Amino acid sequence: MSILNREFYKKNTLDVAKNLLGCKIFRKINNEILSGTIVETEAYMQDDPACHAFNGYTQRSATLFKQAGIAYVYLIYGMYYCLNFVTEAEGTAGAVLIRALNMPNANGPGKLCRELKIDKSLNEADVTNKKSGLWVEKGITVPPENIVTTTRIGIKKAADYPWRFYIKDNKFVSKL
DNA sequence: GATAAGATGTTA
């Protein structure tokens, strides 16, 4: 029962992406609580051609510049939602994309949002308390040797940046 | 107002 506080997110995006591995996401819907361990993340930063905020401040990317510890949810390809957690200080763009959870049918950004019933109404939701129905708690600690660093998936720009992290030998990680 | 591209998932 230790919810990750705002200080956890208000750090270097790459560090937050690694620290989030092994943490548990909780989603409360009506009286049901869904949860899953984060097994795969990707980092997106301000000086990153693939980041939505790279080309300046727009309506969609505005969330990335807000305070750390809130959710950034957007629709991709008109069919799938992606869940991010905003990082860095207010005014600096940065976010961590959650790519996979340690639960069935959640091995991909779009699939996990479908499983957790995440949609745009959760955009900018505060993840540091339970009121929003979406929060993260400290989970297992992943030793550095079990964190694998590779290039990101599904993007065309800056695809060679080694900013994707996942837990070694985890079968729920999207794509091998 | 119109157009092109996109941090994906499913199907063949």
Next chain:
DNA sequence: AACATCTTATCA
């Protein structure tokens, strides 16, 4: 390997 499908950004 191709496609489904629509919001967002970027023009005019």
